[in-house]
Amino acid sequence: MSDKLDQLGIKDSERTPCEIWTRVMGYHRPISSFNIGKQGEVAERKYFSEKKCRDELNRKL
Template sequence: MNPTPVTLNDAERQPCEIWTRVMGYHRPMSSFNIGKKGEFHERRFFVERSAGQAPARQAV
């Protein structure tokens, strides 16, 4: 079974609004000033380890 590719005309498309958490509440990125937009694009994602996976500390 070969899926048929979906093609849309520009008139059929709609923008996808991105929301993100800033200063404790969620806001659409379209309302950000240029500085906040830059900060958003510089973000790095990470996965925090659980307490059971933390490396053992060495005695001093």
């Protein structure tokens, strides 16, 4: 079954790279244009997840 699924997908060489942008100081910039320090800062960011917060609250109750 997994062989058939592999045949339906596209190869990594056929994929289009996705550029990730973020909002910095009121305007949007691609993360790829950041220096190494700023890229590290972006990698360490924590993002809000409503589901995770709700699950945590339910566990405490």
